[in-house]
Amino acid sequence: MFSKKSLLTISMLLALSLILFACGGGTSDGGGDDGEEGGGADEQFIQILTGGTEGTYYPLGGTFAQVINDNVESVEEASATSTGASVENMNSISDGDGEIAFTQTDIASYAAEGDVMFDEANEDFGAIGTLYPETIQIVTTQDSGIETVEDLEGKTVSVGAPGSGTYANADNILEIHGLSIDDDIEARDLDFGDSTTGIQDGTIDAAFITSGTPTGAVESLAASVDVNIVSVSEEKAQELMDEYSYYAEDEVPEGTYGLEEAVPTVAVQAMLVAHSDLSEDLVYEITKAIFDNTDAISHAKGSEIDAESALDGVGVDLHPGAQKYFDEEGISEE
Incomplete structure (x- = not known):
């Protein structure tokens, strides 16, 4: 017969072994954190x-x-x-x-x-x-009458969300042309999809879109209306590059969005x-x-x-x- 003292000792040993096993003290053939089935720890x-x-x-x-x-x-x-x-x-x-x-x-x-x-x-x-170049595209329609950056004055223009990259590009380009987002246009803070939808339904006149060409939202617009991309002249592009070193000359190629000829503009990367x-x-x-x-x-x-x-x-x-x-x-x- 076991004494009460012996039974107590055995019970304590069994309890300790269960605790050690639960904490990982036991061994197993199953996949763990370092096993093949569980995925390597460095993955x-x-x-x-x-x-x-x-x-x-x-x-x-x-x-x-x-x-x-x-x-x-x-x-x-x-x-x-x-x-x-x-x-x-x-x-x-x-x-x-x-x-x-x-x-x-x-x-x-x-x-x-x-x-x-x-x-x-x-x-x-x-x-x-x-x-690749992130082309700054000033998008409008051929029926808008907007041919130059200066023509944006007084118009409703999407410039991207405040603090966005597109907003910074719009601000720089308008500034070089003597215009201001706050004073000279009716600015709208729209993403690319909402910008082209706004152009299509007539709620905005133009939009700045900084993106690799062709851009999906502009392609969708071009499927329903004749698109015009407003050019940035070589002279103004040089002024912009002199002021901000990260800009470079670029163009929207002929045939993009149905354009009959390439349109000069600028880009970042x-x-x-x-x-x-x-x-x-x-x-x-x-x-x-x-x-x-x-x-x-x-x-x-x-x-x-x-x-x-x-x-x-x-x-x-x-x-x-x-x-x-x-x-x-x-x-x-x-």
Whole structure:
């Protein structure tokens, strides 16, 4: 017979063994955090912050996500998220609400410096590389009678949300032409889809749209009305570039939106940035996946994305992982 003391000891030992097993002291053949079935501890989910569904960032971000999923083993899943685009994306990166983001080069510079629409300098990101020109398109209809930027005076014009990249571009271009958002136009703060819908139904006269061409929202407009893109003259483009170094001359090509000839304008660059907390190795693999597999980018802009030009106009520090990739490729900023 066991004494009461012995029974108490055995009970205590059994209880202790159960506690140790529950805390992981036991062994198991099942997949855990480090097992193949449970996914490696280093595997990450990557959220790519893009823009509105009617623009270029969102569909292009979807193709980038697929390229990353197909080529970067340490990424559990990459996905594209629709957002308010450049300014919102830079704020979200600063807040830790995304891993990779699309942005305009001018907006990234403002964010890094804590200038214009940013109250504080953002040190939480590094560039992956530039992608393609973000063309500033001043969209109206051929029946509007608007032929020049000066013709916008007194008109109802969509300039994008206050603090957005499009708003900053509209402000810069109007200023160069002697006009003001506050004093000389009836400004509307609309996204691309609402802007082109407003032009179509006559509630606005024109819209500033900063996006890679062709832009889906403008293509949809061109399917129902004859579109006119207001030009920015070479002289005014030079004034703008002298004042703001991140602008470059550009054009909307002949045939785009049914245009009979190319329209001169200006552009900034679209680029990708990564949160600084992402490891050098991971960003290296992501950068390599994108720029080594541009033939797999199922979007019209894929033909413009090239490692050789990816450092043109970056204007902010590269993420160390991206720097490693471009160093290996022998590519440097001019």
